[in-house]
Amino acid sequence: MEERRRKARTDLQAYLNIKNICGNGASEVMISVTNVSTSGIGFISEEKLEMGTVYSGSLTLWTKEIIPIFVEIVRIHELEVGYNYGAIFIGMPDFYASKISLYQMMEEHGQ
Numbered sequence: 001m002e003e004r005r006r007k008a009r010t011d012l013q014a015y016l017n018i019k020n021i022c023g024n025g026a027s028e029v030m031i032s033v034t035n036v037s038t039s040g041i042g043f044i045s046e047e048k049l050e051m052g053t054v055y056s057g058s059l060t061l062w063t064k065e066i067i068p069i070f071v072e073i074v075r076i077h078e079l080e081v082g083y084n085y086g087a088i089f090i091g092m093p094d095f096y097a098s099k100i101s102l103y104q105m106m107e108e109h110g111q
Helices: 094-108
Strands: 015-020 028-036 040-045 054-060 066-078 083-089
Touching: 028 054, 040 066
Parallel strands: none
Antiparallel strands: 015 028, 015 054, 028 040, 040 083, 054 066, 066 083
């Protein structure tokens, strides 16, 4: 598969609760984050989410800081159990993006 990401991805233990902001009756979906960059996030969920749909949520960073986020699903890969998703951040504040970037630099230099 051809790599199309423009930003470095970092494996990061994080948690995300997301809700579909469109339609009736938003429900929370628990996911397992596989990687994060300043522009997007990869995650696994047992729930079927819709391509192109925007979800709101909160991401818990390694510092235990909780940040509000909006993500748009841009990739879906079906697994034996669940789905592997790729999503881009919508309107990620520079302040939070720089925290992710700082974490990536620390990881690269073995800090």
